[in-house]
Amino acid sequence: MRHHVGHVWFRQALIMGSAFSFVFCTDTKELSSISGISMSPSRQNSHHSLHSTMALPKTSYSVLSAFCTEENISQCIAYINQVHYKGMSLESKSGNLSTVPVLNLLYEVLQLQRRAQRALHELETQQLMNGSDLEHLQHSNCRLKDQLEHTRRENSGLHEGERQLQLKIKTLHNCLKSEKEEVQKLQSIISSRASQYNHDTKRKERECTKLKERLNQLLVDKRDKKLSIEISNYVGRSDGKRGLWKTGKMEARHEGEMYRALLSDYETRQRSLMMENSELKKVLQHMKKDMIAILSPKKPCVQPEPADDSLEQAGSEGEEETGDCSRESLEQSCERAREQLTKSIRLQWRKLKSHVERLDSQASLVACQEREGDEMMSRKEHEDEMQRMRLDLQQCKEFIHMQQQLLQQQLSSPCDEETAALLNDCYTLEEKERLKEEWRLFSEQKRNFERERKNFTEAAIRLGHERKAFEEDRAAWLKTQFSNMTPFVDRKRPALSEPHSALAVSESRLTPHHCYAIHHVQKKGLKCKFHNMK
Amino acid sequence: MNFSEVFKQSNQLCKVSPDGKYLATCVQYRLVVRDFNSLQIVHLYTCLDQVMHMEWSSDSLFILCAMYKRGLVQVWSLEQPDWHCKIDEGSIGLVSSRWSPDGRHVLNTTEFNLRVTVWSLCTKAVSYIKYPKACQKGVDFTADGRYMALAERRECKDYISVFVCDDWHLLRHFESETQDLAGLEWSPNCCVLAVWDNCLEYKILLYSLDGRLLSSYSAYEWSLGIKSVTWSPSSQFLAVGSYDEKVRILNHITWKKITEFEHPTTIINTKAVVFKEVEKRPVVGSEDLSIHQLTVDNSLFSTQSKYEITQLPAQVPVIKPDPDRANPKIGISALAFSADNRFLATKNDNMPQSLWVWDMLRLSLLAVLEQTAPVRCFVWDPHRPRLALCTGNTKVYLWSPAGCVSVNVPVEGSFQVQSLFWHCSGSSLVLLSKEHICLCYVEAEEEK
Numbered sequence: 001m002r003h004h005v006g007h008v009w010f011r012q013a014l015i016m017g018s019a020f021s022f023v024f025c026t027d028t029k030e031l032s033s034i035s036g037i038s039m040s041p042s043r044q045n046s047h048h049s050l051h052s053t054m055a056l057p058k059t060s061y062s063v064l065s066a067f068c069t070e071e072n073i074s075q076c077i078a079y080i081n082q083v084h085y086k087g088m089s090l091e092s093k094s095g096n097l098s099t100v101p102v103l104n105l106l107y108e109v110l111q112l113q114r115r116a117q118r119a120l121h122e123l124e125t126q127q128l129m130n131g132s133d134l135e136h137l138q139h140s141n142c143r144l145k146d147q148l149e150h151t152r153r154e155n156s157g158l159h160e161g162e163r164q165l166q167l168k169i170k171t172l173h174n175c176l177k178s179e180k181e182e183v184q185k186l187q188s189i190i191s192s193r194a195s196q197y198n199h200d201t202k203r204k205e206r207e208c209t210k211l212k213e214r215l216n217q218l219l220v221d222k223r224d225k226k227l228s229i230e231i232s233n234y235v236g237r238s239d240g241k242r243g244l245w246k247t248g249k250m251e252a253r254h255e256g257e258m259y260r261a262l263l264s265d266y267e268t269r270q271r272s273l274m275m276e277n278s279e280l281k282k283v284l285q286h287m288k289k290d291m292i293a294i295l296s297p298k299k300p301c302v303q304p305e306p307a308d309d310s311l312e313q314a315g316s317e318g319e320e321e322t323g324d325c326s327r328e329s330l331e332q333s334c335e336r337a338r339e340q341l342t343k344s345i346r347l348q349w350r351k352l353k354s355h356v357e358r359l360d361s362q363a364s365l366v367a368c369q370e371r372e373g374d375e376m377m378s379r380k381e382h383e384d385e386m387q388r389m390r391l392d393l394q395q396c397k398e399f400i401h402m403q404q405q406l407l408q409q410q411l412s413s414p415c416d417e418e419t420a421a422l423l424n425d426c427y428t429l430e431e432k433e434r435l436k437e438e439w440r441l442f443s444e445q446k447r448n449f450e451r452e453r454k455n456f457t458e459a460a461i462r463l464g465h466e467r468k469a470f471e472e473d474r475a476a477w478l479k480t481q482f483s484n485m486t487p488f489v490d491r492k493r494p495a496l497s498e499p500h501s502a503l504a505v506s507e508s509r510l511t512p513h514h515c516y517a518i519h520h521v522q523k524k525g526l527k528c529k530f531h532n533m534k
Numbered sequence: 535m536n537f538s539e540v541f542k543q544s545n546q547l548c549k550v551s552p553d554g555k556y557l558a559t560c561v562q563y564r565l566v567v568r569d570f571n572s573l574q575i576v577h578l579y580t581c582l583d584q585v586m587h588m589e590w591s592s593d594s595l596f597i598l599c600a601m602y603k604r605g606l607v608q609v610w611s612l613e614q615p616d617w618h619c620k621i622d623e624g625s626i627g628l629v630s631s632r633w634s635p636d637g638r639h640v641l642n643t644t645e646f647n648l649r650v651t652v653w654s655l656c657t658k659a660v661s662y663i664k665y666p667k668a669c670q671k672g673v674d675f676t677a678d679g680r681y682m683a684l685a686e687r688r689e690c691k692d693y694i695s696v697f698v699c700d701d702w703h704l705l706r707h708f709e710s711e712t713q714d715l716a717g718l719e720w721s722p723n724c725c726v727l728a729v730w731d732n733c734l735e736y737k738i739l740l741y742s743l744d745g746r747l748l749s750s751y752s753a754y755e756w757s758l759g760i761k762s763v764t765w766s767p768s769s770q771f772l773a774v775g776s777y778d779e780k781v782r783i784l785n786h787i788t789w790k791k792i793t794e795f796e797h798p799t800t801i802i803n804t805k806a807v808v809f810k811e812v813e814k815r816p817v818v819g820s821e822d823l824s825i826h827q828l829t830v831d832n833s834l835f836s837t838q839s840k841y842e843i844t845q846l847p848a849q850v851p852v853i854k855p856d857p858d859r860a861n862p863k864i865g866i867s868a869l870a871f872s873a874d875n876r877f878l879a880t881k882n883d884n885m886p887q888s889l890w891v892w893d894m895l896r897l898s899l900l901a902v903l904e905q906t907a908p909v910r911c912f913v914w915d916p917h918r919p920r921l922a923l924c925t926g927n928t929k930v931y932l933w934s935p936a937g938c939v940s941v942n943v944p945v946e947g948s949f950q951v952q953s954l955f956w957h958c959s960g961s962s963l964v965l966l967s968k969e970h971i972c973l974c975y976v977e978a979e980e981e982k
Contacts, residue, residue, distance in 0.1 A: 189756045192857065196734055196758070199860030211646050218625060225605075227624035227651070232617050235655050238593050238636045246701055254698045254705055257680075262743050265725040273787070 080105070281338075284345055291348040295355055535941055538573060538973035541566075546953060547585060548971045551594040554958045556612070558597055559971060560585040565599055565610060570957070573973070579610045582620075587630070591637030592679065596655075598640060600631035607631050607640060609655065621653050635679025635699055650684070652702055661702045667692065669732070671717035676724040681705065681743070683727050685715050694718065694729065696745065706745040712737060716760070723769040726786070730774070733758045733861070738774055740789055749789035753782055758862075761883075764869040771875075771894070775866025779882050783897070793897045797866070797882040797890060801848045806899040808844040809938050811906050811931075813837045839906070839929060839940045850885050850904065870912065872919045877935075879912055879921055889923060891933065903933060911953040917960035920976075924951035930965060930974060945972060 068076040244250060547560035550570065557568045563584050567577040583601035590597055600607045605628040609619040627645030634641060640653045647668040652661040666672055667685040675682050679699060686693040692710040697703065716732035726748065731737040736759030740748040751774075753759075758777035765772055771792075772784040781795040801808060814837065855862040864884040871878050877900065878892040886908035893900040903909075905925045912923035921933040928948050931940050943949045943965065949972055954965045963974040 186756070188857065192758060192862070193734055193756075195858055195860045207646065214627075214645070221625070225622070225624040227622060227626060229619070229621045229653055229660075231619040231655065234657065235611075235617075235638065237656050238638055244701070246703060250701065251703060254700075254703055258705060258743055261680075262725055265723055269787075 281341065284341060288341075288345050288348055291345075291352050295348070295351055535977065536975040537944055538975070540945055540949065540970045540972050541568075541573075542969060543966065543971050544584070544969065545586060546966050547588045548964060548966055549588060549590055550955075550957055550964065551590045552592055552958065553594040555594065557964070557973075558588060558590065560588050560599065565597060567597070567612065577610075577612060577615055579608075579615075581608050582606055589631075589633055591633050592635055593637045596633075596637060598631060598633055600628065600642075602628050602630075607642060607653075609640065619655065623651070632673070634682070635675045639699075639702075641673070663695070663697075667715060669714075669716050671719065672715075674719050674727075675699065676720045677722050678724050681720070681724065683718050683720060685710070685718055685729075687715070694727070694741065694745075696727075696743070708741075708745040710741075711739055711747065711750065717763065719763060719765060721765050721769040721772075721786075722767055726769070728763060728765065728772055730760045730763050733760065733777060735759055736776060738763065738772075738784075740772075751782075751784060751789065751791070753780075753791070754778070758865070761865040761867050762869050764871060766871045766875050766878075766894070767873055768875050771871075773869045773871070773878060773880075775869050775880060777862070777865035779865055779884070781866050781869065781878070781880055781892075795878075795880065795890075795892055795899070797850075797880070797885060799850050799852050799885075801846060801850065801899070801902060803899050804846060805896075806846070806901060808846065808848045808902045808904065809841040809933075810844045810848075810904045811839050811940060812842045813839040813906060838942060841903075841938050841940060844904070848902070848904075850888050850902065852885055855884055868912070870914055872914045872921070873916050874919055877914075877919055877921075879914065881909055881912070887925075889921075889933075891921065900935075901933065901938075903931070903938060905931070910951075913955055915956055915960040916958055920960075922954055922956065922963055924954050924965070926950055926952060930954065930963065932976070941974075943972060943974070 541559060542561050543559040544562050545560060549558050550556070551558070555570055556576065557570050557573070559566050559568070563581045565577075565579040565581060565585065565588065566575055567579075568574060569576050579597075579599075581599045581601065583604045583606065585599045586602045587600040588597060595612055597610045597612070598607060599610070605623040605626070607621040607623075607628070609621070611617040621640060621642065623642055623644060626648065628642055629645050629647065630643040632641050633639070634652070638655045640655070642651045642653065643649075643666060644651065647666050648664075650663040650666045650673075652663070654660070663684060663686075665686045665688050667687040669685060672685040673682065682697045682699050684695045684697065686695055692712050692715040694706075694708055694710050694715075695704055696706040698705050710729055712729060712731040713735050714732045716730055718727055718729045720727055725743050727741045727743070729739045729741060735752075736754055736757075737750065737752045738760060739750050742748050753774075753776065760774055760776050762775040763772065770786050772786070772789075774782045774784065776782070779797045781797075782791045783793050783795070784790065785792045853863070855864045863886075865882065866880050867883045868881040869878065871894075876894050878894055880890045880892065882888070882890070887905045889903040889905070889909050889912055890899065891901040891903070892898070903923070905923075907925040907927055910924055910926045912921055914921055919935060923931050923933070925931075928945075928950060929940050929942050930951055932938060943951060949965070949970065950967050951965045952967055954963055956963055961976060963976060965972045965974055
């Protein structure tokens with residue numbers, strides 16, 4: 001408010017102060033017009049003009065003197081009356097100014113000026129104060145802002161710290177829980193152990209009391225039952241041997257036996273381990289060979305380029321390995337050989353694995369390709385088929401056409417009876433010839449059949465004879481055996497002669513049966529032949 | 535399958551002679567020896583008191599009967615029935631008695647495990663072994679009967695003594711690296727001794743015959759450890775069953791674990807077959823309820839059962855053990871390899887109704903048998919890969935790779951099979967109930 005009032009006051013003062021300068025400003029023209037002097041424009045609006053108004057009397061005297069001259073007194077008076085605020089007016093009496101009102105006016109004006117200056121001074125001081133206040137406030141503002149920033153940072157820092165502490169609390173909680181559980185577990189263990197100890201102690205205590213009782217009893221009871229053995233007669237040792245005296249040699253023998261037992265056990269164990277070892281090594285060798293075989297590039301199947309060199313590499317390595325195999329089999333227990341074997345196995349296995357993976361990817365690729373290729377192939381095939389079918393169709397059409405033509409020709413051709421008969425005759429003749437040929441063939445085959453049938457029957461008869469002869473021989477042999485066992489030797493002769501008659505009988509008996517069989521066989525044979533002919 | 539008639543026995547004392555010819559049973563204070571094939575009584579002996587333990591000698595010529603209360607051991611001869619032998623331990627008492635492998639010495643463990651007395655039947659010699667350890671399995675003989683391993687405890691430390699059974703000469707005596715030795719067992723090839731700690735510490739040590747430590751294996755610390763140990767017949771594998779419900783297989787070359795078999799509650803392995811025993815109740819018509827029918831035909835009361843294959847994934851019934859008790863019922867308590875090494879049968883105590891069969895060739899689960907009652911006893915056929923088990927009811931169950939079958943024991947009254955064992959030829963089973971025995975003749979092939 002003060003500021004504002006001051007401002008207004010200042011303004012007013014300024015206005016008042018500038019009234020003069022204004023007067024001077026506005027009237028510079030007039031003045032200049034009146035008195036013909038020019039004012040420098042820099043003096044008009046500047047602050048310094050106020051100060052300059054202080055020094056007004058000195059300099060302005062010259063201006064006043066310029067303002068008012070003997071000539072324009074009345075004008076000047078009129079002007080002043082017009083301009084000044086106070087109601088005092090200058091009156092011109094007879095063209096000469098009375099000094100009293102002028103001095104009064106002047107005094108007034110001076111007073112005003114003094115007041116104005118004071119006000120100005122006050123305002124200036126006020127302004128300074130305000131300025132410094134403002135500065136002070138700005139400074140404090142800055143400071144407070146900084147403080148705020150600082151406190152904000154501190155706050156976030158504290159938040160962070162709190163968060164970490166919370167985390168710590170959580171982990172400590174968990175630790176505490178686990179520790180509690182552990183403690184519980186240990187407590188349960190302790191309690192079970194304690195109960196076990198108690199149980200054992202109680203048992204021992206009971207035993208102790210029993211012992212004490214027994215001791216008491218023994219001390220009291222004079223009748224001491226001696227320990228003894230009553231045996232009707234001593235029995236022999238279980239192995240039947242005589243008992244031996246206990247000597248140092250016996251002790252040594254026992255020691256020896258014990259060590260022998262231990263040694264034999266170790267030996268058997270070592271043997272079994274060696275066997276197991278060699279078996280496992282063999283298995284590994286086989287595996288390695290198999291793997292090398294699988295990896296060797298002997299298959300011609302399609303494989304992309306990058307696979308080949310690795311296969312070749314494997315192949316070459318395989319060759320190396322096979323050379324090593326023999327060496328390995330010799331140094332079976334050598335550790336280096338064992339390491340070598342395991343290393344080579346691992347290598348082969350890795351190769352096999354990569355190979356299989358590659359094959360898998362290839363297979364999937366090829367499968368995709370094939371699927372596409374199939375379609376293309378089928379389309380191509382389809383087209384080929386179509387072409388072929390078209391060709392066939394064309395040929396068939398032509399053939400039909402030709403046939404039709406011939407038929408037409410036949411039907412439409414003028415043929416007299418003679419030629420027709422001749423033609424017919426030709427045809428029948430042709431047919432006759434054909435039939436004759438076929439008949440000839442047929443009779444030939446029949447003759448062949450007859451021959452074969454005869455051969456077959458003869459063979460069958462021979463077989464029957466042979467079989468019977470064999471049977472009879474066997475029977476004879478058995479009979480001889482039997483008769484050798486029995487005391488009746490002269491029975492042999494008639495036994496031997498029988499088979500012959502049997503054969504004769506059997507022969508007669510056999511042939512019809514055979515004939516039937518042969519007939520059957522013949523039939524079958526014929527049938528087969530006919531089938532073949534067809 | 536044929537069943538013989540029922541005979542009496544007491545204390546589950548029924549043993550077949552090692553040569554397979556005789557069957558000895560104890561009935562109170564009598565010892566009855568029968569011919570195995572005809573089941574005719576061959577010998578009858580009378581002991582001085584109720585027999586607590588009975589054992590055949592290795593050559594099938596003698597039988598040992600121990601009466602712990604009286605501290606007496608009586609030995610009977612089969613060849614000479616009038617031969618007698620009585621061993622009196624006197625005031626020192628008797629806790630256990632056993633034969634030596636040669637069948638001519640009797641080893642008696644006195645009360646409070648004060649000492650082991652070795653009585654000879656051939657000579658007048660008596661040997662004493664001091665400070666034997668009282669544990670799950672403190673004495674073991676090699677398969678060939680040459681050596682004996684004995685666990686001892688002196689001044690709060692475990693020792694192992696190896697004796698030559700010939701003349702009881704102390705071959706080796708060495709300290710064992712166990713905290714509290716629970717058991718020891720020779721490998722079937724007689725060269726390695728497996729020694730394991732008690733359940734408070736999982737540790738199994740392997741000693742060579744001459745006392746050198748070959749290897750030590752410990753799967754974990756602090757939790758309860760080993761529950762059962764068994765060798766495979768070829769000595770290739772050592773199966774260790776522990777309280778964490780797992781079986782770990784160690785191999786004989788490196789003595790390191792080659793695999794571990796878990797017993798999960800849900801079976802998702804697709805190669806395994808889960809057989810579930812399902813009882814089928816016979817339908818009874820009202821007109822069948824005649825007295826005659828009831829007494830003669832037992833099938834009315836005894837339920838038939840059969841196996842069904844369960845779809846995978848299958849749930850195995852679990853019984854949670856009481857955590858506060860000592861020796862909790864959890865973990866692998868029984869392991870057995872088949873005679874051909876191919877299979878391993880295991881039983882997990884908190885799944886008492888299930889029996890697990892593992893294939894050793896593939897090292898994976900082959901079959902799970904889920905029974906209607908807790909499995910009491912299971913034994914492999916000594917020749918074939920065939921497993922017989924019983925659950926305390928009237929049935930005997932057989933599993934083979936071809937399948938499994940449940941057979942009711944057709945005995946008048948009910949015959950609750952408590953335990954069973956095979957005859958050494960593998961052609962028959964001896965079933966024991968509380969008071970009786972029954973023989974079961976099994977054919978060579980069994981199918982489902």
